[in-house]
């Protein structure tokens with residue numbers, strides 16, 4: 001019995017031992033499993049951490065790289081803009097040579113005084129004018145084009161160094177004083193050196209004809225480089241302009257067509273570094289202000305250099321101009337606050353009965369195109385397109401061979417008329433204010449204002465079609481009682497240019513009315529809805 005008991009007991013102990021063993025095994029197994037899971041978990045976490053760390057590092061590296069590149073680009077741009085560091089191999093007027101040719105301080109003082117140059121520069125950067133082409137630190141190819149002129153004109157001499165140093169500039173100088181090259185030369189020079197793709201410079205002009213003329217001027221500079229320019233303006237098909245925009249570095253444009261091309265996605269201005277508003281006061285007047293704001297918003301506001309040139313700079317537009325600019329330098333040649341006409345133009349004003357104006361025009365044309373003067377070019381301004389059309393017919397009936405340019409004509413007719421007048425095929429051009437600003441027509445001897453324009457500024461621009469580039473000229477203005485509200489402003493312009501003021505004009509009063517119709521301005525306002533009806537009847 002006892003043996004059986006012992007056997008049973010040892011069997012039980014054996015079973016217990018086995019059970020313990022198996023529990024132990026199970027436990028070990030489970031511990032092992034837990035351990036493995038933990039390990040996996042740990043590895044996974046480590047992997048994740050590592051990945052996140054790497055991503056963070058990559059991001060940081062990328063950011064640093066980008067910042068470094070931007071800094072480098074900025075520095076390079078700054079360097080290329082700095083007038084004394086333009087020393088690339090291609091620059092045949094190296095900084096050293098340009099510095100050697102730099103004017104003495106006595107020469108600078110004389111230049112500033114002789115030309116009534118006023119420079120307003122809040123940064124006090126002490127940038128000196130550049131009085132000869134030899135002291136201009138730009139590409140030799142550009143200098144070779146400029147050397148057809150004896151020396152820089154005052155506005156060029158005073159504004160080039162600031163523009164080359166990358167500053168925003170407002171340049172105000174009389175009509176016909178070389179403002180187009182004043183802004184074009186630095187822009188083309190920068191673009192040659194940058195060699196980047198895309199539209200880098202945008203020049204905006206108020207009229208199609210002026211846009212084309214600026215393009216022609218710029219092309220004389222870009223022709224000696226591999227830079228491409230395109231002119232975009234209304235009244236002609238868009239396709240050629242779209243193609244041109246694909247490869248152009250410089251765009252010259254009128255606002256309406258440019259806005260169209262931006263909206264349809266054909267014009268990308270995001271890389272524009274140079275924005276030029278030619279005839280800037282006109283571009284900032286009501287009729288264009290919204291277009292300009294919208295165009296400017298498409299350019300890169302950070303790195304953009306903004307440049308405004310004009311012959312007239314009324315206080316009304318100065319504040320708006322400053323919103324587009326960054327600490328701009330103002331360069332004035334001549335008057336700063338007075339509306340000033342070119343002093344080489346003789347201004348004659350005849351106060352006349354409105355009914356007699358056209359008769360008087362016929363006399364004047366005969367008088368100024370007879371004998372030795374028979375081939376002289378005369379530009380006649382009417383105010384509205386209906387008036388222009390009527391007078392065109394009148395002159396044709398009287399046997400005058402003339403060209404006409406106004407808003408009633410198609411673009412092809414306008415372009416042909418201007419071309420005929422430029423080349424001298426037509427000796428008379430009858431125009432509305434579409435031709436008042438900027439047009440550089442060789443050898444216009446006389447400007448006749450058949451009807452006074454809507455503003456004294458427009459008067460200054462109109463008469464500025466003669467007496468260009470140092471020449472003299474004659475402007476004859478028929479002034480009637482209907483314009484007497486402008487007599488004060490006209491008297492000021494006459495006095496400012498040392499011109500005689502007729503007593504009949506003085507009788508209208510010399511009080512100057514504030515400019516009232518910025519909404520009209522000079523261009524494309526060939527509508528006569530606001531003109532008071534006259535009782536004159538014409539066939």
Ligand SMILES: Nc1ncnc2c1ncn2[C@@H]1O[C@H](COP(=O)(O)OP(=O)(O)OP(=O)(O)O)[C@@H](O)[C@H]1O
Pocket residue numbers: 149150151152153156173174175176177178179180181310311437438439440464468469
């Ligand atoms: N340095 C210079 N010396 C002499 N003539 C020059 C010089 N630079 C430009 N010109 C010439 O002067 C003429 C007038 O220049 P431009 O048309 O640029 O005048 P502007 O000041 O823009 O006139 P506006 O106010 O009427 O627009 C042009 O025929 C141009 O070739």
